[in-house]
Amino acid sequence: NHVIVCGLGRAGTAAIKQLEREGASIVGIDHDEHYVELMKERGYLVILGDATEDEILKAAGIERARSIISALPSDSANILITMAAKDLNPRIRVVARADRPENIARLKRAGADWVTAVGIAGGARLALAAVKPATVDFIHSILERRHPDYKLEEILIDEKSPLAGKLVRDSRLKEDYGSQLLAIIRNGTTIANPDISETILPGDVIIVFGAINKLNLLETSPGAACPLKSE
Amino acid sequence: NHVIVCGLGRAGTAAIKQLEREGASIVGIDHDEHYVELMKERGYLVILGDATEDEILKAAGIERARSIISALPSDSANILITMAAKDLNPRIRVVARADRPENIARLKRAGADWVTAVGIAGGARLALAAVKPATVDFIHSILERRHPDYKLEEILIDEKSPLAGKLVRDSRLKEDYGSQLLAIIRNGTTIANPDISETILPGDVIIVFGAINKLNLLETSPGAACPLKSE
């Protein structure tokens, strides 16, 4: 149930730092001895090799991994890794970096669940920082876990959940869990800012914002993979 | 009260697209005739010239601009633009792109209010997409205004605001404005997920998530610059 990170350059190492904050187990892959040594010295589990080869992906435990991040500087390599990863483990979540924007759709066609194009995503963030500074600072501090007490969390509601079958109005999310309900994701559809007359159902994924210590009480099956469609 | 975008490459044009969704007026600058022609054909106001020259920044109306985005591929150019922008308009908000991570702190020292390092920010996003897919999809769809009905908004509370002086408990944000209060920013300090016993004061900036049509009722001085410190 670990996350594989292919490519230990700037994007890959930034991804690893963030994965650590999220408490994920990580296996890195890079073909550059220098990067591999650096990460080993810092205590990471890393494999020296070409991530586009099935043997290397297998050595990284691709068959048991929950996700793979393909962050090589070459789009052709990221496309091949995406296809190989889905062949070796059809349930794996593939997150890929696109260097050139025209390859976003190709990476998705190859099977990637989520693709981010480096320059484009950065540009949108620059714009938001220009016009909505407080919101961008706040959301990023929360998303990047720079705030010690609060977090955004997605929680799969199962039958054991104290929220299953409850109306939003009666959920006591604010009172008992110090949290706010931002959205319900049901069968791939997002109900943003749900009305208090909405019912929370088993199988729903809820997105909540609130106190870390209280939110943990809600995760009745924290290891469960969320049954989601990506954008 | 417009936003100047220096550099019409990938990051700059992505920034412009996002600024349009936010309803901002935009002036672009690039020294490459090809980029300038492309943007002119699409109806944008753009200036052909070197954005590191004071004369060009003045031609772009730097003295009246609310923000400037410095998105050139060269960190040295972005540092000079930052310094020139603050000299020509001390109240302007400078948002800069860093190509190399070691220049983030230098851009801030030069006066930038917000700096994003392309590779690093992309890497953190890849990690979140791997472990919290629903949250990342949801937050980005809201931040990038891909959702037609809901938005995140930051609102400066002035004396005329219907919320000024109200307890969070009595604010009726959910009932009357279809909105949730995520944070209060007061004197540069963020009160995340405020308690219902908190009072909303004039001078506060509140960050809310909710229905676009109702949130607009709350913006009693929508043009007001937010008195914020950046991260």
Ligand SMILES: [Ca+2]
């Ligand atoms: Ca979770």
Ligand SMILES: [Ca+2]
């Ligand atoms: Ca506003």
